[in-house]
Amino acid sequence: MSSDFKPTNVLIIGGTGTIGAYITSSLLSAATPKPYTTLSLFTRPGWDSNPSSQKAQLIKHWQSQGLNVVTGDVESLDQAGFTKVFEDGKFDTVISCLGRATLKYQPKIIDAAEHSQSVQWFLPSEFGTDVAHNEKSAQEPTHVGKLALRKHIREKIQRLKVTYVVTGPYFDMWLYPTPGYEQAGGFVPAEKKAYIIGDGEGKVGFCTMWDVGKFVTATLRHPAQSFGKALKVQSFIVTPNEVLSEFQKQTGFDFEVIKTPLPEIESLEDVLWDKKSDNPQPNPWATLVTLRRIWARGGTLYEKNDNEVLEVNQEDLDTLEEGVRRYLAGGYKGETFGVKA
Numbered sequence: 001m002s003s004d005f006k007p008t009n010v011l012i013i014g015g016t017g018t019i020g021a022y023i024t025s026s027l028l029s030a031a032t033p034k035p036y037t038t039l040s041l042f043t044r045p046g047w048d049s050n051p052s053s054q055k056a057q058l059i060k061h062w063q064s065q066g067l068n069v070v071t072g073d074v075e076s077l078d079q080a081g082f083t084k085v086f087e088d089g090k091f092d093t094v095i096s097c098l099g100r101a102t103l104k105y106q107p108k109i110i111d112a113a114e115h116s117q118s119v120q121w122f123l124p125s126e127f128g129t130d131v132a133h134n135e136k137s138a139q140e141p142t143h144v145g146k147l148a149l150r151k152h153i154r155e156k157i158q159r160l161k162v163t164y165v166v167t168g169p170y171f172d173m174w175l176y177p178t179p180g181y182e183q184a185g186g187f188v189p190a191e192k193k194a195y196i197i198g199d200g201e202g203k204v205g206f207c208t209m210w211d212v213g214k215f216v217t218a219t220l221r222h223p224a225q226s227f228g229k230a231l232k233v234q235s236f237i238v239t240p241n242e243v244l245s246e247f248q249k250q251t252g253f254d255f256e257v258i259k260t261p262l263p264e265i266e267s268l269e270d271v272l273w274d275k276k277s278d279n280p281q282p283n284p285w286a287t288l289v290t291l292r293r294i295w296a297r298g299g300t301l302y303e304k305n306d307n308e309v310l311e312v313n314q315e316d317l318d319t320l321e322e323g324v325r326r327y328l329a330g331g332y333k334g335e336t337f338g339v340k341a
Contacts (some may be wrong), residue, residue, distance in 0.1 A: 022209045100287070110122055184197065198259065205234040206237070227311070
């Protein structure tokens with residue numbers, strides 16, 4: 001690959017998902033000159049069968065902004081099928097935004113990219129917690145899938161350039177308590193309650209979901225600086241107590257604060273992962289509780305982040321104040337990405 005490579009035809013897989021929609025929207029609204037020539041979305045056939053559906057309206061809105069649509073099914077399409085999709089579209093850059101439920105399909109997709117004649121650069125769905133933060137990371141049950149993909153890439157991928165955009169927890173989602181396990185952290189303004197792990201003084205590095213999109217856009221503008229790296233990026237670093245203060249400032253009332261010691265959270269994890277069973281049946285919420293413990297224990301703190309590598313200035317990112325205000329206005333669950341109701 002030429003050292004002056006710049007992405008031209010970019011394909012997003014999973015671009016209507018929880019974080020994918022923010023990435024797609026951010027890329028489409030990127031300032032001129034945009035970091036691509038064409039932007040395409042890979043989505044299931046029949047996405048427009050119900051024109052009034054939220055997904056159909058969103059994609060139609062994006063098409064009005066210049067998005068192209070390519071149809072196919074991530075689950076049923078095999079490696080050769082994906083290679084054909086890449087080559088037919090002459091895509092040189094692929095961004096995967098697959099969620100946890102579909103991460104198992106990433107190996108065949110990246111293998112297809114490796115064997116294609118067109119794809120030069122691949123950004124896996126690594127948005128979120130750093131799975132290689134320290135020596136304990138490999139033992140975390142929440143990291144198994146992403147660590148397996150990294151191993152697959154190290155052993156099987158030779159030609160393709162790969163970049164991981166590691167964002168840490170999404171602030172917008174961290175604010176919501178885990179249903180039934182609120183003691184693992186979160187804020188409920190309607191009940192004037194705040195659930196905090198430990199004493200609330202441990203710092204956590206966050207990205208807002210809109211800033212995830214900004215960082216991916218910035219990554220596309222800096223291919224040479226990004227190839228082969230796990231870029232660690234952040235919107236801001238705050239303590240839960242600082243978040244609590246911001247909530248109280250913006251709402252004008254005091255919250256009841258429920259604090260849970262870290263050892264109690266770890267005991268809860270053992271129960272949720274069913275660790276004492278010979279045939280473990282993990283609770284669906286086990287992943288979220290474990291991630292919150294990792295974050296509370298400093299799993300998002302680095303000696304230095306890579307914001308400067310991507311030339312992203314702090315003043316261009318969301319602040320704690322903006323993140324809380326957005327949550328109080330409906331949060332990520334109410335985001336419409338500019339689609340009129």
